Amino acid sequence: xSEQYKVKIDQFEGPLDVLLHFVQQAEMDIQDIxxxxxxxxxxxxxxxxxxxxxxxxxxxxxMAATLLQxxxxxxxxxxxxxxxxxxxxxxxxxxxxQLEEYKRYKEAAGKLQQKEEAQQQVYKKPLSExxxxxxxxxxxxxGLTVYDMVAAFQKMKERAKxxxxxxxxxxxxxxxxxxxxxEVMGELEQLDACSFYQLFEExxxxxxxxxxxxxxxxxxxxxxxxxxxxHNFDDITIQLAEKVKV
Amino acid sequence: xxxxxxxxxTLESLLYISGDEGLEAEQAARxxxxxxKTAREHLISLKEAWAxxxxxxxxxxxxxxxxxxxxxxxxxxxxxxxEQQNRQTLSQAALETLAIIAYNQxxxxxxxxxxxxxxxxxALQTLLSKGLVKEFERxxxxxxxxxxxxxxxxxxxxxxETLEELPPLEDTEQPEQADLFFRELYQDEE
Numbered sequence: 001x002s003e004q005y006k007v008k009i010d011q012f013e014g015p016l017d018v019l020l021h022f023v024q025q026a027e028m029d030i031q032d033i034x035x036x037x038x039x040x041x042x043x044x045x046x047x048x049x050x051x052x053x054x055x056x057x058x059x060x061x062x063m064a065a066t067l068l069q070x071x072x073x074x075x076x077x078x079x080x081x082x083x084x085x086x087x088x089x090x091x092x093x094x095x096x097x098q099l100e101e102y103k104r105y106k107e108a109a110g111k112l113q114q115k116e117e118a119q120q121q122v123y124k125k126p127l128s129e130x131x132x133x134x135x136x137x138x139x140x141x142x143g144l145t146v147y148d149m150v151a152a153f154q155k156m157k158e159r160a161k162x163x164x165x166x167x168x169x170x171x172x173x174x175x176x177x178x179x180x181x182x183e184v185m186g187e188l189e190q191l192d193a194c195s196f197y198q199l200f201e202e203x204x205x206x207x208x209x210x211x212x213x214x215x216x217x218x219x220x221x222x223x224x225x226x227x228x229x230x231h232n233f234d235d236i237t238i239q240l241a242e243k244v245k246v
Numbered sequence: 247x248x249x250x251x252x253x254x255x256t257l258e259s260l261l262y263i264s265g266d267e268g269l270e271a272e273q274a275a276r277x278x279x280x281x282x283k284t285a286r287e288h289l290i291s292l293k294e295a296w297a298x299x300x301x302x303x304x305x306x307x308x309x310x311x312x313x314x315x316x317x318x319x320x321x322x323x324x325x326x327x328x329e330q331q332n333r334q335t336l337s338q339a340a341l342e343t344l345a346i347i348a349y350n351q352x353x354x355x356x357x358x359x360x361x362x363x364x365x366x367x368x369a370l371q372t373l374l375s376k377g378l379v380k381e382f383e384r385x386x387x388x389x390x391x392x393x394x395x396x397x398x399x400x401x402x403x404x405x406x407e408t409l410e411e412l413p414p415l416e417d418t419e420q421p422e423q424a425d426l427f428f429r430e431l432y433q434d435e436e
Contacts, residue, residue: 013338014364059364101361104415108349109341111413112404116335119405121321122306124266124313 015063016102018045023099030099035092036074039067066091175208180215188225188240196227196236253278254292257285261292261305261314268311268402286310308401309408336372343369344378348400349415352382352393370394378403 012018022041023033046064070092188194199216203209216238219225229236256278261269275285289312293305302320306313316324325331336344343366347353358366373379374394382395396409406412 013342014362016363057364063363098361098363102363105342105345105349105361107416108345108413109338112341112345112348113335115404115406116341118318119403120333120335121318122304122405123316123321123324127265127267128263 013106014057015042015060016099017106018042018060019063019099020103020106030096030103033096035067036071039071042067066095070095175211177211177214177218180211181219184212184215184219185224185240188238188243192243193237193239196238199238253280253284254288254295257288257292261289261312264313266313268308268313268398271310271312306402306405307407308398311398311402313402336376337369339366339369340372342366344373344396344400347373347379347394348396348409348412351395352385353395354385354387354391354393356391 012021019038019042020030022038023030026033026038028034043064046060049060073091184199187199196216199212200209203212216225216227220227224241226239226241227236228239257269257274260274260277269289271286271289272282274289275282278285289305290307293307293312296303296305302317304315304317306315339362342362343358346358346361350357355366355370358370370379374381377397377399379394379400380397382393384390385393401407401409
């Protein structure tokens with residue numbers, strides 16, 4: 001018995017809810033309720049609550065008192081004067097009105113609950129984050145354009161370039177000036193004279209040309225060869241210095 | 247015609263940005279530099295267009311506030327996808343309190359307590375903190391008690407466009423039956 005009540009206590013929303021439960025349990029209309037029977041049931045319920053040492057809210061006791069008052073009134077003979085008074089301010093009628101009103105709103109609450117359930121099937125995204133966007137704007141100086149950003153980017157690139165100076169790969173000499181000097185001297189030994197262009201005919205690569213040129217300059221400096229040019233831009237005739245002397 | 251399309255397109259963008267805060271017709275009108283009435287008409291026309299589209303999104307309305315929302319048909323998949331459910335519901339006490347305010351606004355704390363037969367302070371506090379009801383004004387009654395009304399959030403929360411859409415309160419009062427009750431009651435006691 002007490003087990004049964006324990007469960008119910010949590011469900012009820014107050015004395016009116018308890019009464020309404022008894023009325024509905026009896027499958028009766030509020031207007032037709034056997035109030036005496038309901039009163040007994042209600043008192044038993046409140047007593048059980050007390051037995052279970054649950055804090056019985058004051059409202060439950062007020063309701064118990066009201067029900068007892070109604071019950072006692074029906075048992076006492078009523079004088080004509082009192083009848084007029086009862087008509088006006090009848091606790092029975094008040095209670096019934098209250099019960100009906102409560103029932104209306106309880107039902108309305110039930111309908112709201114259905115709507116709540118239906119609406120929870122519908123999802124909305126949160127408001128787009130304005131706050132963070134605003135904060136970022138505040139921390140920036142005003143009047144900046146995209147060109148300022150490009151300029152900044154270019155400066156950065158400049159700095160990066162200085163931080164890494166250009167690199168060049170130095171290759172080991174494939175043709176040494178000394179070797180080329182010997183070669184040129186050998187050729188000049190065989191020939192009386194050799195033209196400048198002729199010396200470059202065999203050279204294919206830039207390094208070879210450079211080395212040949214340097215070799216000639218070096219030979220000239222050492223006065224081992226003589227170079228003659230008739231006119232500007234003419235071919236240059238190269239001879240061994242000793243041959244010229246001889 | 248092209249201008250109309252631009253307005254509705256912009257409104258659509260504003261709706262998207264507004265999310266669950268909703269877009270008020272008045273706010274939208276200010277942003278677009280048009281009349282509130284015009285903005286409202288366009289928002290309603292947009293709402294209808296999205297309803298006709300029968301896609302995965304809908305536009306819902308609570309009075310003058312409009313929302314982009316998913317459709318109920320997608321709820322199951324959404325819950326699967328996000329691995330959580332949006333199921334924090336109001337207590338019975340809160341629902342009853344809310345119903346009393348909704349049908350009697352502006353309502354006093356005393357009205358609520360009277361109908362429910364118990365103190366409803368906690369339930370009312372919950373509703374206030376959830377923004378479903380708001381303080382309306384101090385009445386001229388003794389003690390100048392505060393009166394309460396439902397908010398736009400209330401309409402949104404229950405998927406109502408206006409207060410008129412509240413399900414009608416069932417009228418169980420049948421005065422002619424009162425006499426019958428008395429007769430039966432007295433018979434009962436005898």
